Amino acid sequence: MYTRQRQRPRARAGVNRRQGTLACLMLLPAVTGLSVFVLWPLARSIYLSFYQWNFYTDNVFVGWKNFADVLGDPKFAASVIRGLLFTAMVVPLQLLIAFAFASVARSVGPRMAGALKMTIYIPTVVSTVIASLIFVVIYQFSGGVANWLVGLAGAEPQAWLGDAAWALRAMTVPTIWIGLGLTSLIMLAGMLDVPESYYDSARLDGAGWIRQQIYITLPLMKNVFLYLLITGFTVTIQQFEIPLVMTSGGPADSTLLPNLLIFRHFRYDDNVGFSVAAAILLFAVIGSISALVFRLLRSEKATDA
Amino acid sequence: MGNHLRHRTAIGLGATLLLGLGVAACGTDEQPTGKDGNSGGSGEVQTITFWQSQFYGLEDEWYASRVADFNATHADIQVEYEVIPSDAWDQKLKAAQAAGTAPDVYTRAYNTLMALARSQSIRPLDDLLSESAWQDLEASVEKMVIVDGQHYAYPVLVEPSMVLWYRSDLFEQAGLDPDDPPTDWDGLIEVAERLKGAATDAPLAMPQRVEDLAWSTWGLQYSSADHLPLAGDWSAAQADDPAYKSLLDMYRALYADGLIPPQALDEYTAYAPYGEGKVAMMANGSWAAAGLLSDYPEIAELTRVAKFPSASGDDQSPTASLGGWTLVIDGRTESADAAGAFVEWMVAGEADPLVKYFADTSYSKFPARQSVNLAIGDTDEAAQVNPWRSLIASDVVPYSIAEPVYDWSVSLAFAGAIEAAMQGQASDEALRRAQEEITGIVDQLGIAGQGPE
Numbered sequence: 001m002y003t004r005q006r007q008r009p010r011a012r013a014g015v016n017r018r019q020g021t022l023a024c025l026m027l028l029p030a031v032t033g034l035s036v037f038v039l040w041p042l043a044r045s046i047y048l049s050f051y052q053w054n055f056y057t058d059n060v061f062v063g064w065k066n067f068a069d070v071l072g073d074p075k076f077a078a079s080v081i082r083g084l085l086f087t088a089m090v091v092p093l094q095l096l097i098a099f100a101f102a103s104v105a106r107s108v109g110p111r112m113a114g115a116l117k118m119t120i121y122i123p124t125v126v127s128t129v130i131a132s133l134i135f136v137v138i139y140q141f142s143g144g145v146a147n148w149l150v151g152l153a154g155a156e157p158q159a160w161l162g163d164a165a166w167a168l169r170a171m172t173v174p175t176i177w178i179g180l181g182l183t184s185l186i187m188l189a190g191m192l193d194v195p196e197s198y199y200d201s202a203r204l205d206g207a208g209w210i211r212q213q214i215y216i217t218l219p220l221m222k223n224v225f226l227y228l229l230i231t232g233f234t235v236t237i238q239q240f241e242i243p244l245v246m247t248s249g250g251p252a253d254s255t256l257l258p259n260l261l262i263f264r265h266f267r268y269d270d271n272v273g274f275s276v277a278a279a280i281l282l283f284a285v286i287g288s289i290s291a292l293v294f295r296l297l298r299s300e301k302a303t304d305a
Numbered sequence: 306m307g308n309h310l311r312h313r314t315a316i317g318l319g320a321t322l323l324l325g326l327g328v329a330a331c332g333t334d335e336q337p338t339g340k341d342g343n344s345g346g347s348g349e350v351q352t353i354t355f356w357q358s359q360f361y362g363l364e365d366e367w368y369a370s371r372v373a374d375f376n377a378t379h380a381d382i383q384v385e386y387e388v389i390p391s392d393a394w395d396q397k398l399k400a401a402q403a404a405g406t407a408p409d410v411y412t413r414a415y416n417t418l419m420a421l422a423r424s425q426s427i428r429p430l431d432d433l434l435s436e437s438a439w440q441d442l443e444a445s446v447e448k449m450v451i452v453d454g455q456h457y458a459y460p461v462l463v464e465p466s467m468v469l470w471y472r473s474d475l476f477e478q479a480g481l482d483p484d485d486p487p488t489d490w491d492g493l494i495e496v497a498e499r500l501k502g503a504a505t506d507a508p509l510a511m512p513q514r515v516e517d518l519a520w521s522t523w524g525l526q527y528s529s530a531d532h533l534p535l536a537g538d539w540s541a542a543q544a545d546d547p548a549y550k551s552l553l554d555m556y557r558a559l560y561a562d563g564l565i566p567p568q569a570l571d572e573y574t575a576y577a578p579y580g581e582g583k584v585a586m587m588a589n590g591s592w593a594a595a596g597l598l599s600d601y602p603e604i605a606e607l608t609r610v611a612k613f614p615s616a617s618g619d620d621q622s623p624t625a626s627l628g629g630w631t632l633v634i635d636g637r638t639e640s641a642d643a644a645g646a647f648v649e650w651m652v653a654g655e656a657d658p659l660v661k662y663f664a665d666t667s668y669s670k671f672p673a674r675q676s677v678n679l680a681i682g683d684t685d686e687a688a689q690v691n692p693w694r695s696l697i698a699s700d701v702v703p704y705s706i707a708e709p710v711y712d713w714s715v716s717l718a719f720a721g722a723i724e725a726a727m728q729g730q731a732s733d734e735a736l737r738r739a740q741e742e743i744t745g746i747v748d749q750l751g752i753a754g755q756g757p758e
Contacts, residue, residue: 073745
């Protein structure tokens with residue numbers, strides 16, 4: 001093999017060139033789309049963030065003022081911290097439930113697995129707005145399902161969406177519910193990639209289910225977890241429709257997540273410089289944390305799957 | 306190969322990025338050029354767009370009917386009409402403005418006019434409407450559409466934002482005299498305590514969500530402190546006036562004692578929770594009359610109205626603001642003359658169609674024009690249709706304040722203080738935070754000294 005390669009360097013280089021050209025051609029549509037719909041708007045937004053502007057008067061250059069206004073607004077910092085807290089409540093629980101679901105789906109027969117997958121995926125195709133409205137009804141103080149269940153347990157009814165102590169926690173349920181389908185299916189796909197022979201060997205060595213998960217499943221699914229962690233984090237911290245529909249950010253700003261704050265400024269401000277600067281700063285926060293997670297967990301090719 | 310591919314890929318990416326930036330550079334920093342209004346040359350049909358915020362059934366029908374009549378009687382101008390749900394209004398309009406496709410004519414509330422005028426989002430109407438149209442306006446209403454000496458909107462109506470609606474039968478069952486409604490906030494709390502259990506959800510419905518509190522409590526804010534949280538010339542926040550504590554304390558007491566629902570039952574303008582017997586009293590605007598009369602006639606029979614209690618019990622202390630709707634013309638319209646003709650025909654021309662509008666809405670609103678007021682005043686029909694109208698006209702409207710025209714974020718900031726008090730925060734602390742926030746808004750927007758007073 002080695003000899004044959006040494007004997008055909010020119011042919012090999014030609015193959016490389018063709019492969020490189022082909023790769024570039026295949027990347028071109030995605031890169032074009034990315035440039036037009038992401039990079040250009042981003043560049044334009046950064047440019048506009050230095051201006052005071054509305055849609056009727058000439059833009060006025062204001063330097064860093066919009067950024068200073070955003071950073072000087074305690075509501076922005078509070079909303080980012082609240083978003084991180086919300087993410088910390090939603091993403092780990094979502095991964096845990098998805099992992100449990102995928103484990104069950106992997107262990108049952110194909111027909112049952114199909115039914116389970118369909119069931120878990122249904123919330124994904126439900127509109128977030130519709131899901132939010134459903135949960136508003138569920139959380140109604142009088143006549144809501146949540147308080148009916150609480151009543152069965154003998155506890156006092158709660159103002160799930162009217163009490164600042166409960167509102168953000170109440171919002172985690174629909175957020176997890178909506179994201180669970182996709183997370184579970186990706187988790188299951190990663191799990192099915194782990195060779196069954198590893199588990200057979202582990203069982204022969206006397207490893208129980210928990211040890212199999214710790215020493216086989218989790219290490220081999222590290223990249224899947226990394227992907228789900230990053231996407232779960234970025235989607236959850238940017239959650240917007242659920243607080244908009246369920247609480248409008250209240251009570252007392254307890255569910256005012258960063259994107260809803262930005263939307264509120266876009267909706268009501270005469271000049272939209274604040275909204276654009278806030279969006280760029282949020283982009284920086286999310287990008288930084290995502291990079292940190294990548295660095296800490298180190299995405300590597302799975303050792304053997 | 307890896308390096309080779311990365312090099313090629315980098316070139317590809319760079320070229321594409323440059324292409325993207327090049328395309329972008331071909332764009333322009335100029336403002337969008339506006340809508341494709343037809344030039345309006347002789348013989349051509351001009352098409353203009355009209356967006357109406359969604360109201361209640363009969364109101365929407367009136368607007369639709371008027372537009373249809375306009376189109377039927379004007380061969381040279383045709384109106385494309387769209388009703389926009391109120392919760393989607395702001396974002397839809399903002400998106401249209403960004404794209405240069407804002408409607409030529411649209412409905413707008415009074416409190417937004419100054420900001421829109423100063424940002425040139427709407428244009429003055431003085432040169433588009435006839436002099437007689439302006440002369441017909443009630444003087445107090447005309448002031449509300451003038452910004453820096455020019456008329457920027459044509460008003461359709463005014464309506465007080467808050468009166469007290471209550472069930473006489475439930476008052477009697479609780480041993481209360483329906484002819485003696487509460488007049489101050491202590492009295493309101495006392496009556497609500499007596500009405501506990503009278504309705505399924507709570508004794509009283511009040512605005513509770515921040516975006517409802519922001520505008521519906523302007524009158525109550527004035528009642529508690531004799532001023533609003535921002536000075537008239539917008540030079541300084543004055544939300545930390547201890548007098549505001551009475552308002553926050555009232556809200557805290559109502560919420561903590563279960564006298565208002567733990568969660569808002571609906572948005573403030575909704576009358577259904579009251580009509581369905583979920584509450585025994587409700588704070589709501591005069592517009593609720595139309596809905597109660599048409600949708601809950603049996604409850605309407607049992608309903609009384611009173612001026613909403615004031616902080617001190619003074620029956621002349623404002624507890625409501627006078628708001629309502631106007632028609633404005635987009636600042637970048639290319640069909641200003643056609644839009645002006647439409648506005649004049651729609652709401653500033655003959656009185657009869659407007660009289661029908663007020664009749665359709667059960668005389669729950671009040672005309673902005675003298676001629677329409679006169680036409681309605683000449684009949685007894687208004688009092689027969691709407692049994693509460695005369696009391697609202699005599700006891701509420703004259704003592705209502707005009708809606709403040711400062712930035713909406715100021716109103717949201719003070720509403721946040723009320724909301725925080727409901728959630729248990731000490732009133733001093735809530736007011737201190739509102740003061741800081743409003744001060745920050747004044748600095749950030751640079752509006753000190755730009756207020757109307």
